[in-house]
Amino acid sequence: MHTIRLRDPWDYSPAEAGGTWSRKFKWPAGPVGGAVVTLVLDPATDTATVTINGQAVAESRPGRYDISRTLADRNEARVASEAFSPAVRPFEARLEIEE
Numbered sequence: 001m002h003t004i005r006l007r008d009p010w011d012y013s014p015a016e017a018g019g020t021w022s023r024k025f026k027w028p029a030g031p032v033g034g035a036v037v038t039l040v041l042d043p044a045t046d047t048a049t050v051t052i053n054g055q056a057v058a059e060s061r062p063g064r065y066d067i068s069r070t071l072a073d074r075n076e077a078r079v080a081s082e083a084f085s086p087a088v089r090p091f092e093a094r095l096e097i098e099e
Contacts, residue, residue, distance in 0.1 A: 001096055001097065001098050002096075002097040003094055003095070003096055003097075004094060004095040004097070005092070005093075005094045006023055006025060006039075006077065006093040006094060006095065009023065010022065010023045010089050011023070012084075012086045012089070014086060015080070015082075017082040018080070018081050018082035018083055018084045018085075019080070019081075019084045019085065019086065020078050020079065020080040020084070021078070021079045021080075021084060021089050021091075022076055022077065022078045022079070023076070023077050023093070024074065024075065024076050025074075025075050025076075025077065026073065026074055026075070027071045027072065027073055027074075027075055034099070035068065035097055035098060035099050036066060036068050036097070036098045037066070037067050037068045037071060037095055037096070037097050038060070038064050038065065038066055038067065038068075038095070038096045038097075038098075039052070039057070039064075039065040039067045039077060039093065039094075039095060040063060040064050040065075040093065040094050040095075040096055041063045041064075041065075041079065041091040041092075041093055042063060042091060042092050042093075042094070043063065043090075043091060044061075044062035044063025044064075045063060045079065045081060045083075045090065045091055046062055046063075047081045047082065047083050048079050048080060048081040049079075049080045049081070050065050050077070050078070050079050050080075051077075051078045051080075052065075052067045052070040052071070052075060052076070052077055052078075053070055053071075053072055053075055053076060054076075055070045057070060063091075067095075077093070079091070079093075
């Protein structure tokens, strides 16, 4: 397994209730092929809605999202929740790639 951390910069956009943290990232690895790429939020955020490039992604386990089918050369991850505030991003994010 290979891990890529999605550190700062993350941007925050407020909403009527809560808000959205978003981050753009490139996918330099080319086509995913048979690999499984998982976005991991730590700690798990059970109230979040996660999208990659505008497409909602399904949770396989709390805080783990299979994004293999949604990756492009340039990507945007968005994590929205009514519980979020601009003060502190409440999670760390990473990509786990399994061949």
